Structure formats: C-alpha cells, structure tokens
Amino acid sequence: MKKSLSATYFRFFLLIFFSLLVAYMFVAHRLEELVLQQVRSDLYETSRMIAPLVPPLESSLESGSDEADRFCKKIGAESELRVTLIALDGVVLGDSDADIGVMDLHHTRPEVRQALQDQVGFSRRLSSTVGLQFAYLAAPLYQADQLRGVLRLARPIQDVDSIFVAIRGRIVLLLTAILAAAAFFAYHIGGRIRKALRVLEEAARRILSGSYGGAVHIDFPDEAQGLAREMTLMSKELQRRIDEISTGKNELETILWSMLEAVILLDEELNIVRMNRAAARLLADEAETADTSKKRSLISVFRSSSLTDFAAFVQKRGETQESELSFNRAGETLYIQVHGTPIQLRGARGGTGSRRQPTEGSGTAAVLLVLNDITEIKRTEQMRKDFVSNVSHELKTPITSIIGFVETLQSGAVDDPEEARNFLQIIQRHGRRMDGIVDDLLSLSKLEHQSHGESLFQTVELAAPLNAALRVCRPKAEAKRIKIELHGDFNLRLNIIPRLIEQALVNIIDNAVKYSEEGTEIQISVKPQEGLAELAIRDQGMGIPAKELPRIFERFYRVDKARSRDLGGTGLGLAIVKHIIRVNRADIRVESRFGTGTTFFITFPLS
Amino acid sequence: MPGRQHFNKAMNEVHQNVLQMGVLVEESLEKARRAFEEKDLVLAEKVISQDHKIDEMQLLLEDRCTILIATEQPVAADLRVLLTAVKIVSSMERMGDHAVHLAKTTRRTSQLPNLDRLRTLILPLIVKGNDMVKDMLTALANHDAELARKVAGRDDEIDDLHRELFETLINFQRENPEYALQTTDLLFLIRFFERLCDHVTHICEWIVLRETGEHAELS
Numbered sequence: 118m119k120k121s122l123s124a125t126y127f128r129f130f131l132l133i134f135f136s137l138l139v140a141y142m143f144v145a146h147r148l149e150e151l152v153l154q155q156v157r158s159d160l161y162e163t164s165r166m167i168a169p170l171v172p173p174l175e176s177s178l179e180s181g182s183d184e185a186d187r188f189c190k191k192i193g194a195e196s197e198l199r200v201t202l203i204a205l206d207g208v209v210l211g212d213s214d215a216d217i218g219v220m221d222l223h224h225t226r227p228e229v230r231q232a233l234q235d236q237v238g239f240s241r242r243l244s245s246t247v248g249l250q251f252a253y254l255a256a257p258l259y260q261a262d263q264l265r266g267v268l269r270l271a272r273p274i275q276d277v278d279s280i281f282v283a284i285r286g287r288i289v290l291l292l293t294a295i296l297a298a299a300a301f302f303a304y305h306i307g308g309r310i311r312k313a314l315r316v317l318e319e320a321a322r323r324i325l326s327g328s329y330g331g332a333v334h335i336d337f338p339d340e341a342q343g344l345a346r347e348m349t350l351m352s353k354e355l356q357r358r359i360d361e362i363s364t365g366k367n368e369l370e371t372i373l374w375s376m377l378e379a380v381i382l383l384d385e386e387l388n389i390v391r392m393n394r395a396a397a398r399l400l401a402d403e404a405e406t407a408d409t410s411k412k413r414s415l416i417s418v419f420r421s422s423s424l425t426d427f428a429a430f431v432q433k434r435g436e437t438q439e440s441e442l443s444f445n446r447a448g449e450t451l452y453i454q455v456h457g458t459p460i461q462l463r464g465a466r467g468g469t470g471s472r473r474q475p476t477e478g479s480g481t482a483a484v485l486l487v488l489n490d491i492t493e494i495k496r497t498e499q500m501r502k503d504f505v506s507n508v509s510h511e512l513k514t515p516i517t518s519i520i521g522f523v524e525t526l527q528s529g530a531v532d533d534p535e536e537a538r539n540f541l542q543i544i545q546r547h548g549r550r551m552d553g554i555v556d557d558l559l560s561l562s563k564l565e566h567q568s569h570g571e572s573l574f575q576t577v578e579l580a581a582p583l584n585a586a587l588r589v590c591r592p593k594a595e596a597k598r599i600k601i602e603l604h605g606d607f608n609l610r611l612n613i614i615p616r617l618i619e620q621a622l623v624n625i626i627d628n629a630v631k632y633s634e635e636g637t638e639i640q641i642s643v644k645p646q647e648g649l650a651e652l653a654i655r656d657q658g659m660g661i662p663a664k665e666l667p668r669i670f671e672r673f674y675r676v677d678k679a680r681s682r683d684l685g686g687t688g689l690g691l692a693i694v695k696h697i698i699r700v701n702r703a704d705i706r707v708e709s710r711f712g713t714g715t716t717f718f719i720t721f722p723l724s
Numbered sequence: 725m726p727g728r729q730h731f732n733k734a735m736n737e738v739h740q741n742v743l744q745m746g747v748l749v750e751e752s753l754e755k756a757r758r759a760f761e762e763k764d765l766v767l768a769e770k771v772i773s774q775d776h777k778i779d780e781m782q783l784l785l786e787d788r789c790t791i792l793i794a795t796e797q798p799v800a801a802d803l804r805v806l807l808t809a810v811k812i813v814s815s816m817e818r819m820g821d822h823a824v825h826l827a828k829t830t831r832r833t834s835q836l837p838n839l840d841r842l843r844t845l846i847l848p849l850i851v852k853g854n855d856m857v858k859d860m861l862t863a864l865a866n867h868d869a870e871l872a873r874k875v876a877g878r879d880d881e882i883d884d885l886h887r888e889l890f891e892t893l894i895n896f897q898r899e900n901p902e903y904a905l906q907t908t909d910l911l912f913l914i915r916f917f918e919r920l921c922d923h924v925t926h927i928c929e930w931i932v933l934r935e936t937g938e939h940a941e942l943s
Contacts, residue, residue: 386733386736387740413866414865416743416744416865417743418865420747420750420858420861421751422744422748422751425744445751445754664762
C-alpha cells in the first residue's frame, strides 16, 4: 500500500466523502420519512373529519344508489384530495376522481387490506388509475358501530417531492462546500508539510553531498522546526568535525608526501592502497605508475620479485621485518633498505566503511612498507673501501719496485756503474711517483677540508689561468704533434681562484694529450651564455665508455688501469679537478663517445 | 555468492602469480644482460642458479590452472584467462631459459677481449629484447590489449637486427677461424634472442585474446 502523503491525503478525502455521503443519505431518508409522516397524519385527520359525514353505505349498497359516489366527488372537489369509498368486499362505492363503473375490486390494495383488518392503512405508490405518485390512507369506516367499509383518502405527493428536492439540493450544496473546504485545507496544509519535508530532504542531501554548515529553516509546522534546528546544529557540528579531521589528515598527508622515505601501504592481497611521492620516484615512469585510483598489485607496479616476496614474508610472519634489496629502475640498480610492518587496515571499531568480508581462517594483514634508498650510501661506502685499498695499492707498487731495485743494488749491482745508474733512475722515478701521489692526496685533502676564504678569489680574465696551463702542457703536446686550438673570446672576467683553476686546466689538458693519438687536435672554446661562461675542452682521443662516465671523478678510478699507470697518472687528477671546480663555485660535466673523443665542459658564473 | 567470491579470488591470484613469474623472467633477463655487458661472471652464475625458481613457478601455475578448470568449470572469459595463463607461463619458462643461455654465453666469451666488438654489437639486440619483455609485462599487468599489439609490432625490428648481426658474425667467423667455437656461441645467442622476441609476440597475442576474445595474428 502506498504510504505517501498524497495517497494518505486521498484516502482521507475518500473517508470524508463517504461519511458525508452516509450522513446525507441518513438525513435524506429521515426527511422523506418526516414528510410522509406529515402527509399521513394530515390525511388521517381529514379522514376522521370526513368519516361521520359519509352516507350510510349499507343502504346505498342495498339500494344501489349513487349517493356514496356523489359524496366522494363533492368532498374531493372541496379538499383537493381523492376520496374513495370501498365496500367490505372490495367493490368501489364511490370515487372522487374516477368512474366507479370501470374500477376493479380494491380489497387487494395494501392500505385497504390493512383497513379491512381494522387498522389505518397507509401506502405510497403509483396510482394505476391516475398514473401519479400518490400517498394513500385507508381508514375502516364504522357506521352504527359496525364495520361497513373503507374510506380511502389519497393525495398526489408530487408537490411534496418538489419541496423535498429543493431541500435535498441545498443539503448537497452544503455538503459539497464542506467537502471542498476540507479538501482545500487538507491540500494546503499537506502542501506546506510537503514543502517542509522537501526543505529537510534538501538539507540532508546537501549534507550527504558534503556541503556542511548551512542553516535549515522551516516556518511550518512547529513540530518540524525542532527537527530543522537539530539539523542545522548537526550540519554545523559535522562541518566542525570534518574540518578538524581534514586538517589533521592534511597535516599527515603533507608529512607523508614530503618524506624522503618511500612509504607504500598495501592491502591484504598486496594491492597498493596508497603511496607517497618518494615511492613514486622509485618508479621509472613516475606520473603513470603513481596513479593509485585503480587497484593495482605491488608486483604489477614495482616489478620486483624480491620486494613482493618481502611483503608476503612480512604478512606471513605477522611482525615487523627489515631487509636490504636491489631494485631495478630503468636500467640502473638501486639499493633499498626496506622495513615492513603488518597492520590491520580496517579498525577494530568495525568502522563504517568495512565493505570487505573478513576472509575465513586466514588472519592476513595489510602491510606498510617503508623504503630507504641507500644506493648513495652503498656507493660512498664502496668508494671509501676502494679508496683505502687503492691508496695502499698505489703506494705499495712503487715501494715494492724501490725495495726490489735497492735489494738488487745491495746484492752486487752497485758495482756495475751502468746498471747502478739505471736502477737509481728507476728508483728515482718511483720515488717521484709516490711523491706525486702524496702531493695529490694532500692537495685533495686541503681542497676538501680548508675553507677557501674570499681573500683567495680574484677577478681575472679566463685567459690568465688558461695561458699558464697551456705553458705547462704545450711541450708535451708538441712532442706528440698534437695541435691545441683556441676558439672564442677568452677575455671574460671571472671571479675565481686562479692558481686552482690553472691546476684543474692542466690536469684536463694533460689527460687530453695523454689519451690522444699523435697528430690529432685539441680544441678549447668558450661560449658566454646568460651570466655564465662555458669552457669546452674537446679531444679526439679514445673516449670513455658510457658506463664509466659517472665514475671518472672518483679517486683512483681508472677506465683502463694498466694504460693509465703506464702514462704516469696517479689516478687522482680528475678527482682534484672536481674539487677545484666545486671550490670555485663552477660546474663540470663530461660528454664522451667511445672511440671518437671526450669533451669536458666547465661552466663558470660570470663576475 | 561465497563460491563465486572464492573463485574470483583464486582467479586474481593466478593473474598475480603469472605477473610474478613474468617479473622473475624480466629480472633474470636484466641480470643476464648486465652480466653480459659488464662481464660480471658472479652475476651470470646467479642467473643460472636462480632459473629453477621460474621452472617451479611454471609447474605451480599449470597445476593451479588445471585444478581451477577441473573443479570450477569456468566458462567464457574466465576459461579464456585460465587457458591463456597456461600458454603464457610455458612461453615465459622458455624466456627464462634464454636468460640462462645468455648467462652461459657470457661465461664462455667474456674473457676474450677480441670478441668485445662483437659483444658491443650484440648488446642492442639484447637491450631491445629486454625492453619488449618489459613492455609486454606492462600490457599483461594493465590488461592493455592495445599496448600488447604495439609491443608485438616491434618484432620486425628485432628480425632485421638479427639478420644484420648474423651477417657480421658469419664474416667474423670466416676471418677468425680460431674463434669458431665462440662465434657459434654468439650465433646461437642472437638466434635465442630472436626466439625470445617470438615468445613475447605470442604472449602478446594471448593477452589480446584474453582481453578481447579475438585471435590476433601479430607476428
């Protein structure tokens, strides 16, 4: 059954309609009864008055005179009633309106039958004689204390009916008016209640859609105003609490987002629920894969079997675990330290949003992974290890040679002047080499630890340190018939430490000369651009393989170990260059193609 | 419908396990590539010794798919997913074997500097092959039939590269008969990588079949 307001309204309307209808029918019936009662009593009174006047029926019956008929006609004319006299056997003795000759026996008429049983008969029906609605009253007629016949009076009730119709019309009009008024008020009030409900509904929908804090106002009915007030309060309270929660959430979000550690939250099936920016950075395709709107599994996003195995392990053990693993990002290997903690994602409070059914039996937990990129640390660690072993190795090699040759000299070679001079030269060379290494180490250490005050900085033309460097390198280059060409304007003024820049340039140009074939060219050019000057030193040497490039500035790192040492390098030249460039607030980068040559670019800020 | 839920969970697990196996293969190939490029014999040995993981995964997955087909009697899309999973894992297992081949070739050839030039020439083929594997896995993970078609389209490039390398290697072999054995190794290697890319293409076809129900001839 419909329970809407309008359906209810319609039902009440029907109820009112039917009660009014019943009331109307009752009143109408009563009214009709009353009128008939009145007619009856009128007719009865008249019959009582007329009865004594009726001529003796016995005699007229016997004599066959028409005395009774004449009497009827006379009375009938005077009273506008129809008067009939009927003998006991039903023979009509006289009638005011009709010819008695043609009238049938009347003892079967209901009112006559009643009268013959000594009662006053009354009935209402269509007269077969006259063809009108008549009210009939029949009274037993006593003459000389003997029942002699029946006196029947009749009058048409057409006129009574017309009065009755008029009254009925008025009643119907009145009832319709009441009904209409009821309907109108019901509709009006119903409409206002509906409006109030709509206002409440609208307010509830606003709250649902997330716009809180709006006031709800209702004029009618008073009962709903309380509800509206409560809703306003509720909405404001919700606004306040949500503000509170979202502030807290934003804070947490910001913290999470700006953390350097990658944080990944996984659900029970190891799908990524969310991750922070640092986690997205671990992925090659940051923007695409960081999209967590779709449910995606850890394996499909991070593509690491070891990370997935680790997460599954944490889940299985149910306690915090730690591990180190390597991770491939677009060809480079990252080392990651990872902590995994099992957590219950859906709170024990049985939170509102617990859509997931707890899986039976398996108490699997969600997992929070925190990843630390330790590639740099690993690398530094490796570099330190390499450094120590390199230093020992680099110093050990000449010392071994020196001791070896000294021992040879001791065991007799000293007596052969030719041999001895030769050996002493070798010993000297190795001694110088060690000296060179120690010098380089010292200058590196100085560069690293000393703060170079502003006092050492001078504003000079780039040409000054460059020419000084070229003076050092030219003789070696000429020996290999290598041409050094200069392009561009070297009179740019730079704020640098000239002595250090000179050393850096010497190291770079010296390398270029060392690793170039005879008869090639070295080109040095300078290009000013937007407050910077870019110095390029390009050789046509053997070049550096791409995968070695990132490491060439490391101490003792050699691309080709044997060859470098043969050429008398300490393995520290480029490390020193890097530090000098840093101290001078400049920048260095290198481009190289294996087999075609190497270019070093140094970018200075213009003074 | 708890039965259905259970089945869906199992289906998702199959998908995740196939991905996991794919990642294992990808990692194995990548390690083998690095070992080849950097002459890292320790890494090459690792690739060879870890291959059994991939083989075990294949058996596990084939069993699971068979059991699911037998007990759940899946129809339409679900059946397609399971059948293609079986095919995909068998191709993946072969790809894992190719990673082992690469590692073994590294073991046999890396100590010969005269082969360095050939190795540098072969490297792009390996890198391209590994890139195809990587993108194929992305298509598999993301149910991306479009990407699968694109990846399969790259097979032609590989074929051309393979032909070129074949010529170069044969010429080298003719000129340096003392390296006949190693050159043959390298010839096999490029052949295997050409096969690897065919496997990738097949898997791409099955991805398209799984996602769209169409039999695509992508090679």
